Amino acid sequence: MAETKRKNFKSRLAVLRKFFRVMGIKPYHVIIPIVLSFFVAAFDGIGLGLLVPIARGIVSDFAFVNEMPVLKDLIAAFPQVYAMTTTPNKNTFLFLVVLVFLATILKNLFLYINSVFTAYWHGIFKYNVYKFIFNRFMSFGKLFFDRTNQGYLVMVLNYSDKVMDLLVLFEKSVERIFTLLVYFVIMYMISWKLTLITLFVFPVLYISLRAIIRKIEEIAKFRNKSFIELHRNVFNILSCVPLVKAYSREEETKLKYADLNEQLKRYDFRTLRVYRLMEPLQDVIVTMVMLLMVSIVALLLAKDKPAEISVFVVFFYAARKVLPLFNIFNQIKADFMQAKPPLKEISKIFDDKDKFFVVEGEKTFEGLHERINVTNLVYGYTQENPVIKGMSFSIEKGKTVALVGPSGAGKTTLISLLMRFYDCPSGSIFIDNTDIREFKLKSLRAHMVLVSQDALLFNDTLRNNLVFGLDRKVSDEELMEALRKSQLQNFVKNVPSGLDAEIGDKGLKLSGGEKQRVAIARAFLKRSEMLILDEATSSLDTPTEKNIQEAINEVIKGRTAVIIAHRLSTVKNADKIIFVEEGKIAEQGSLNELLERKGKFYEYWEAQKFY
Numbered sequence: 001m002a003e004t005k006r007k008n009f010k011s012r013l014a015v016l017r018k019f020f021r022v023m024g025i026k027p028y029h030v031i032i033p034i035v036l037s038f039f040v041a042a043f044d045g046i047g048l049g050l051l052v053p054i055a056r057g058i059v060s061d062f063a064f065v066n067e068m069p070v071l072k073d074l075i076a077a078f079p080q081v082y083a084m085t086t087t088p089n090k091n092t093f094l095f096l097v098v099l100v101f102l103a104t105i106l107k108n109l110f111l112y113i114n115s116v117f118t119a120y121w122h123g124i125f126k127y128n129v130y131k132f133i134f135n136r137f138m139s140f141g142k143l144f145f146d147r148t149n150q151g152y153l154v155m156v157l158n159y160s161d162k163v164m165d166l167l168v169l170f171e172k173s174v175e176r177i178f179t180l181l182v183y184f185v186i187m188y189m190i191s192w193k194l195t196l197i198t199l200f201v202f203p204v205l206y207i208s209l210r211a212i213i214r215k216i217e218e219i220a221k222f223r224n225k226s227f228i229e230l231h232r233n234v235f236n237i238l239s240c241v242p243l244v245k246a247y248s249r250e251e252e253t254k255l256k257y258a259d260l261n262e263q264l265k266r267y268d269f270r271t272l273r274v275y276r277l278m279e280p281l282q283d284v285i286v287t288m289v290m291l292l293m294v295s296i297v298a299l300l301l302a303k304d305k306p307a308e309i310s311v312f313v314v315f316f317y318a319a320r321k322v323l324p325l326f327n328i329f330n331q332i333k334a335d336f337m338q339a340k341p342p343l344k345e346i347s348k349i350f351d352d353k354d355k356f357f358v359v360e361g362e363k364t365f366e367g368l369h370e371r372i373n374v375t376n377l378v379y380g381y382t383q384e385n386p387v388i389k390g391m392s393f394s395i396e397k398g399k400t401v402a403l404v405g406p407s408g409a410g411k412t413t414l415i416s417l418l419m420r421f422y423d424c425p426s427g428s429i430f431i432d433n434t435d436i437r438e439f440k441l442k443s444l445r446a447h448m449v450l451v452s453q454d455a456l457l458f459n460d461t462l463r464n465n466l467v468f469g470l471d472r473k474v475s476d477e478e479l480m481e482a483l484r485k486s487q488l489q490n491f492v493k494n495v496p497s498g499l500d501a502e503i504g505d506k507g508l509k510l511s512g513g514e515k516q517r518v519a520i521a522r523a524f525l526k527r528s529e530m531l532i533l534d535e536a537t538s539s540l541d542t543p544t545e546k547n548i549q550e551a552i553n554e555v556i557k558g559r560t561a562v563i564i565a566h567r568l569s570t571v572k573n574a575d576k577i578i579f580v581e582e583g584k585i586a587e588q589g590s591l592n593e594l595l596e597r598k599g600k601f602y603e604y605w606e607a608q609k610f611y
Contacts, residue, residue, distance in 0.1 A: 023125035036114035037175035043107035045182030062092035141356030142421035151235025159342040183322040217337035223267035224341030361438035389583040402571035405580035449528040453535035455515035457507035486521040
């Protein structure tokens with residue numbers, strides 16, 4: 001058990017170290033706040049230390065100050081100021097008060113500089129963390145996103161604030177530790193015996209609050225699960241609002257959200273209730289120790305040193321301020337326990353397990369010269385259930401190949417492997433006799449364009465959606481020509497903003513057909529030599545489909561094209577048709593060859609009545 005805890009602790013520390021490295025923390029980012037914190041504590045201690053001679057002088061006389069180290073040298077350095085009046089006690093008192101004031105000014109000046117410095121760098125650290133996590137997301141394979149809720153990913157991105165809170169706590173802790181040390185030096189100089197009694201508070205506080213910290217850790221685990229479930233539910237609801245309304249499930253959805261929200265609220269309140277118990281319990285313990293010390297002082301001074309009681313007032317003031325600082329170690333542990341679940345989720349982003357990275361080669365793809373060969377391709381999202389089971393075929397340069405077959409046969413998976421969204425097995429896909437895995441991803445995809453069944457659009461203007469991914473400047477005339485070919489020019493003419501019209505989240509302001517036409521227009525603009533169409537005309541009405549099919553036929557000329565279609569009228573002009581069933585190629589050939597064969601494709605053709 002102890003070994004497991006030690007390993008878990010080391011694992012979390014490793015994550016924190018990686019996180020701090022990602023933040024871009026340099027040595028001076030740590031050293032400067034520590035130095036500034038030291039000066040804050042030092043001048044705070046100087047101000048407190050000067051209260052000792054002030055208290056003693058008020059009760060008796062300030063003559064002893066002229067014999068004190070440092071103070072006597074300071075007084076000697078300003079003889080004119082010190083001799084302004086004939087009352088030495090008054091002069092010394094005012095001199096000490098001025099020194100306390102100056103120490104307070106300097107302490108707060110360094111405190112301000114430290115807070116501004118750390119606030120500035122925290123902003124940069126936070127930006128670096130967000131950028132790193134987002135960049136990590138972009139490096140993961142598509143299969144990772146297929147299996148991960150998007151609401152969860154947004155939540156993990158925001159979890160970085162928890163680690164930033166730990167950094168802030170660390171910086172405050174450094175300042176408090178310096179203050180603790182400085183105050184202890186002053187207290188030790190006043191009474192080493194009482195200072196030793198004060199030290200007993202630390203183990204008492206640590207032991208008494210240990211159960212509270214364990215409880216906070218336990219609640220934090222359940223709270224994190226509830227938090228994740230709430231975010232997943234919210235994302236699912238907001239992404240499927242039409243479905244919720246279509247089935248009239250608004251009230252049930254509200255109740256489910258309310259239940260999850262109520263559960264999270266209860267965990268938050270339980271954490272707060274337990275966490276807030278630390279302060280009163282600490283106060284009771286500190287008060288008990290203070291009363292014990294007051295009693296000891298009263299017994300010692302009542303007999304022979306009543307004048308020294310003024311000095312011990314300063315000691316008690318220092319003790320009252322320093323004793324709560326003992327709790328900083330418990331507070332660090334309690335806050336760390338609350339941050340453990342978020343750290344665990346963030347550590348998964350650092351981990352490469354189940355991220356499904358797509359292996360990238362070193363060769364730059366210059367373009368297709370001869371053919372694409374698929375050789376005995378086997379692929380599955382899990383090893384136990386392959387989706388593609390030994391496919392072999394070729395795609396000649398400048399030819400059009402159509403993939404036809406029932407849903408779930410592996411067609412979309414196949415083009416995802418061609419686009420390198422998923423990492424295919426070595427030696428299964430070749431371009432001009434070179435394994436596709438040897439090419440750099442960016443250079444390969446620069447020669448490909450995909451128009452999928454679900455048009456992917458940003459919540460942005462029509463113009464920005466059309467030119468997305470292009471490295472060249474595109475004129476309005478070229479944009480309008482692409483829209484004309486995709487039968488979308490009327491939409492632009494009918495909206496006041498034209499090309500700068502906002503199309504809404506995922507193209508919400510467009511119809512299903514308009515969304516796909518935007519995607520087709522974007523494909524025209526990319527001018528890639530390899531065109532991949534995955535049910536690109538599925539959301540179009542028959543007249544529009546006919547017009548766009550003519551435009552697609554035009555853009556396909558001289559290019560290599562792979563088309564997936566259930567509407568077989570769109571594949572009549574394909575050079576080769578491959579019928580896929582249950583992850584295997586059932587038959588392939590030209591349209592006439594397949595119709596004459598009267599196999600699987602013929603049955604599909606007859607069912608759709610296309611002659």
